[in-house]
Amino acid sequence: MTTRRALAYVWASPTTLLGLAAGVACGATWQVRDGVLEASGAGVARGFEWLAPQRGIVAMTLGHVVLGRDAAALDDTRDHERVHVAQCERWGAAFVPAYLAASAIAWARGGDAYRDNPFERAAWTQAPVPAGLAAASPSIDAPA
Numbered sequence: 001m002t003t004r005r006a007l008a009y010v011w012a013s014p015t016t017l018l019g020l021a022a023g024v025a026c027g028a029t030w031q032v033r034d035g036v037l038e039a040s041g042a043g044v045a046r047g048f049e050w051l052a053p054q055r056g057i058v059a060m061t062l063g064h065v066v067l068g069r070d071a072a073a074l075d076d077t078r079d080h081e082r083v084h085v086a087q088c089e090r091w092g093a094a095f096v097p098a099y100l101a102a103s104a105i106a107w108a109r110g111g112d113a114y115r116d117n118p119f120e121r122a123a124w125t126q127a128p129v130p131a132g133l134a135a136a137s138p139s140i141d142a143p144a
């Protein structure tokens with residue numbers, strides 16, 4: 001691991017800790033893919049329903065942790081969520097507040113808090129999720 005990569009993990013670690021706590025609280029099943037911890041399972045799905053019952057969240061990135069409803073959701077959204085991992089590496093501990101502020105600004109301007117969020121626009125441009133999954137879920141992912 002290069003020094004630059006190690007620093008990216010350290011810089012994103014406050015957000016990663018949130019992801020670790022969420023995965024543990026949900027009793028998730030864990031796997032490591034490409035340097036990212038992926039957590040999934042029924043508890044994660046219940047957590048998404050509790051967090052946003054109407055949004056149909058299937059995956060969420062918190063630092064170097066990606067939470068998914070199930071293994072298939074992790075597979076379907078992997079490229080998209082990796083864009084958010086890179087965003088977390090840039091923004092560090094400010095990622096979640098910045099993401100939420102961007103959603104609030106989009107909503108205050110009359111847009112959709114998810115689709116018009118610049119973090120999402122960038123992720124959808126770089127790595128759109130499969131059309132069927134996108135149609136089924138108004139928001140594929142969201143921060144805590």
Ligand SMILES: [Zn+2]
Nearest residue numbers: 080120123141
């Ligand atoms: Zn996204």
